[in-house]
Amino acid sequence: MALELTNRVPSYFNEIAAKVDLSMVGLSVVALLAVYVSNYIYRWRNPKCSGALPPGSMGLPMIGESLQLVLPNASIDLPPFLKKRIKRYGPIFKTNVAGRPVIITADPEFNHFLLRQDGKLVDTWSMDTFAEVFDQASQSSKKYTRHLTLNHFGVDSLKEKLLPQMEDMVCETLRKWSSEESIEVKGAAVTMTINFAAKQIFSGDLENAPLNISEMFKDLVEGLMSFPINIPGTAHHKCLQIHKKVRKMMKDVVQKRLAAPERTQGDLLDHIIQDMDTETYIKEDFVVQLMFGLLFVTSDSISTTLALAFKLLAEHPAVLEELTVINEVLRLGNIAPGFFRRALKDIPVNGYTIPEGWVIMIATAALHLNSNQFEDPLAFNPWRWKNIQPSVVSKCFMPFGSGMKQCAGAEYSRVLLATFLHVLVTKYRWAMVKGGKIVRAPIIRFPDGFHFKISEKSN
Structure with a gap:
């Protein structure tokens, strides 16, 4: 034992x-x-930098401050995300969005400087969702796209061809709208702008398509501004699915036009196809993407601005006699939260350093609603533009960007808006019958729509 x-x-x-x-x-x-x-966590909160980073918070690991950025704000005012941080940290601060370090700037002087450094200190950058939907083009193809856009939608083309067509289209559109019991202006304006642009780009070759392209574009923008999670049920996933369908429709248009070279329309697509013989980078996919991009830029910004103009003019009837409306609507509209650049090298600013490779968001909404430059900035006051100094306009008013890369379709958008508003205020009256709520999340949205009853003025 x-x-x-x-x-x-x-x-x-x-x-x-x-x-x-x-x-x-x-x-x-x-x-x-x-x-x-x-x-x-320490490295997340304290990114590498050869100097001192601007103040701010990097938020939670992996997601940064993405959730705070997209919180809706039931006001035309600055989103709380920007307003709180500008008040706490100043006009230039650091943050992290969707796991990517970002510098946000609402400093007019620095923004003015930065936008004149394209290709030197900074370069154009797109959010991940935009990068998936809009292919990143080479420098030569970017120049070609800009030249092509200015050729077909620039000042000369507006004077010689587009303006009369715009006026006819606007008159016909408002005539149809006035025959309806009421019109949801934002959605109807998307249809109007998409159809008009499609006629200029590929002569309306999608008129008999199985899917309505303007309806598809209405859902596309929501997904572009969503958190980039590509799983069924998310806005991002829906956006990518719509993108595939739209591209497929446009690819069919291009292939039919290539298969019948004698079928010329004198439109933008014909111009591109002719250039395929001399420009080696112009392939079928490039043409499809270019057409898609041109339609996109005409769809949301103009329609949102028009819807906002309906509301603001209805609430301020005295303004109907004023001719300087458009700048004020664009200032208050701030359709996008800002535009983006990527630092090509370390950039010193106000004693801080923006590291090479970091994304910089130029917060146009913060510029347009800056009380130091625009007295009572939330008020709709077109008369303010009579006394605003040119330096304020150049540094604090950027509805279409600024510097060397200002939107090539800026004049097209202004003329279309001006033509529409001219016909509207001289020949029609309107009253809101439903909706009217405005939300920034972070771009301007109208969750209940803007439903108006439109009627012709009696002679």
Whole structure:
């Protein structure tokens, strides 16, 4: 018995030792994991920089401050995300959006400087969702796209061809709208602008398409501004699915036109196809993407501005006699939260350093609603433009961007808006019958729509 017990003692201690070893291994793993996580969080909160980063917060690991950025604000005022941080940190601050470090700037002088450094200190950058939907083009193709856009939608084309067509289209559109019990202006304006642009780009070759392209574009923008999670049920996923369908429709148009070279329409698509013989980068996919991009830029910004103009003019009837409406609507509209650049090298600013590779968001909404430059900035006051200094306009008013890369379709948008408003205020009256709520999340949206009853003025 004693011998048997003696033989069992070493085995018992071996079991204890094994358990102790496993516990030590477990504790070591936990300790290493804790060190890794602590180091990760420290590096997240304190990104590498050769100088001092602007003040701000990097938010939670992995998601940054993305959730705070997209919180809706039931006002035309600045989103709380921007307003709170500008008040706390000043006009230039750091943050993190969807895991990407970002500098947000609402400093007019710095923005003015930055936008004149394209290709030197900064370059154009797109959010991840935009990058998926809008292919990143080469420098030569960007120049070609800009030249092509100015050729077909620029000042000369507006004077020689587009203005009369715009006026006819606006008159016909308002005539149809006035025959309806009421019109949801934002959605109807998307249809109007998409159809008109499509006629200029590819002569309306999608008129008999199985899907309504203007309806598809209405859902596209929501997804572009959503959190980039590509799983069924998310706005991002829906956006990418719509993008595929729209591109497929446009690809069919291009292939039919290529298959029948004698079928010329004198439109933008014909121009591109002719250039395929001389420009090696112009392939079928490039043509499809270019057509898609041109339609997109005409769809949301103009329609949102028009819807906002309906509301503001209805609430301020005295303004109907004023001819300087458009700038004020564009100032208050701030359709996009801003536009983006990427630092090509370290950029010093106000004693801080913006590291190479970081994204910079120029917050146009913060410029347009700056109380130091625009007295009572939330008020709709077209008369303010009579006394505003040119320097304020150049540095604090950027509805279409600024610098060397200002939107090539800026004049097209202004003329279309001016033509529409001219016909509207001279020949029609309107009253809101439903909706009217405005939300920034972070772009301007009208969750209940703007439903108006439109009627012709009696002679």
